[in-house]
Amino acid sequence: MYERIREKLGILADAAKYDVSCSSSGSNRKNENKGIGDAEGTGICHTYTEDGRCVSLLKILLTNHCIFDCAFCVSRRSNDIKRAAFTVEEVVELTMNFYRRNYIEGLFLSSGIFKDADYTMERLVRIVKKLRQEERFNGYIHLKTIPGASDELLREAGMYADRMSINLEMPTETGLKLLAPEKSHAEVKKPLKYIQNNITQFENEKALIKSVPKFVPAGQSTQIVVGATPESDKEILHTANAFYQSFSLKRVYYSGYIPISNDARLPVIGSQPPLIRENRLYQADWLMRFYGFKVQEILNDVHPNLEADVDPKLSWALRNLDQFPVDINTADYYMILRVPGIGVASALKIVQARKFNRLYENHLRKLGIAFRKARHFIRYADSPMQLKEYEAGHIKGLILSESKSKYLSNPNNQLSLF
Amino acid sequence: MELYIFDGSLEGLLTAVFECYQRKSKVVKLVTESLYVPDVFDSGFRVVSDREKGKRVWKGLCKKLGKEWQFRFYKAFLSEQPETFQHLLNFARYIIDQPPGATENFAHPDVLAVSQMAQKVHREKHRMEAFIRFQKTGDGIYYAHIEPDFDVLPLLPEHFQNRYADQRWIIYDLKRKYGLYYDLEKTEEIELDEAPQMSIVNALPADLLDPKEQLYSLLWQEYFKSTNIQARKNTRLHVRHVPRRYWKYLSEKQG
């Protein structure tokens, strides 16, 4: 019994897992109709995969049938694999039953393109509409935008989804053309822009009239595959930065390419996915979004790639030693944020606590900063006298020798920040 | 130094703060009755929990503490840790004696300790919100039990009530032997005569379960397996996110 639904779930969850986004945060949907679920606040990881990625959504494809043949994708039409398709009811039932048992925060629904874009998008919309209207489901819904789908369908989708996303896949147009000649960045930009315009329009109207419904309240995101094509980190991060700015994206995801094909254009099966690189890109992304760094400060023509052995914040500090040491008791908050070993939370605590007392080493240690790392870049009330100025290579050597295992032997893919 | 003995309740703790002022005590060491070992040389003062006194102290504190700090105070109290009770007593006295804003002094040992413990309790609450797995029973109630490190049950109703407004549910703390029951209207505390054991995840006997319960927990287990990407396996990171002591909650880890 149940063999069919088990097999479908196996195939269609497996094919969906290469989309790394699993965020369920940033929406503001409340359970106001005594229905089920809410999607407020920061989101919850209900479990973690064995590689440490957050599982918060039921992430599946509606189908893995596809008329396209993108070389980097398991669902490409030339790939000899088992195909399956859910019915609308099956997706709704799975979502509701997982949600009611507190397994998930909601649904992440994507699909291969069968027949054509509108046909596919129309099915996706039918599912989310049924969830919202018939099941009164207020949990989180992340819906894929199918490139080429009509504006009407996108607009309808946006009335039910919390987040929508469409993937750039390769960081540059050249890279994309190499692996998926039928695809282009332009067909990604068009729906991104259309949905963004609608988000702004709905927000403006909502400011005037309270009853205006929500439209993609958690915004849009995209994914860039790293390491399938030869772009530098600079090209990747500059593309990400441009998309953050032009389309007000909530997130850009970086997905280290997992070899799944014998195609000569791609890394061979069995080669290691670039997990350290992926992690460094996320760290650099955080520096742009939360630490006030400009993309050119992190990566530029002189420094086009992130290093494997040090994180991008430390790397920046070592290249800019003239900006240090920073005096913890007097420096501007934004400068304290730039100190390697000090994160946002401890930087805030520092500027609050120093109103009461001058801060000493023992205070700093208790406030939760990575003192052994930070001490090379700061002055505090009882800093030891420093007789000579160290140069970058020496400091880097000291820091690395104290934290070897952490940096070299464990390729994290999620953020253990700075 | 004076020794104060209290009953471990929040009211008792706040009364103890009151008595510090009433009795003009200087340094006070606070212990709970259950941990107090009588000592012939050092007879302690027994705090008698008193609603009025407790209220007065709480009111005074609220004048100096914003909403968030009031909540932190409560969360830290739910840790049930003896050293945290001491920090809370010192913290309350410090806050009452200082002008408003003293909570920002993270260099003060009690401010820091209370905020850190509140953070820990908060994390445990958040973990329960994430790791609880309901099983649907034959009569349509969604049941889960937990053994949290701290007494976080009082922090849970809001979240689960908002989320599962249209289903009845029970969350039961096996360690502290009480639970929450939501009946579609309100959440109440309950005690079960015969609570199941934590060690078994699918703890309810099969005859109590909804006929489809097995299907969905099986589908969930299989779904969990298929989200893995073998080439990325990283057990160390996995265990950092889901410490082993929480695995007992997770049906997907049992397969």
Ligand code: SF4
């Ligand atoms: S269109 Fe999408 S699903 Fe189809 S092959 Fe390309 S990436 Fe894969």
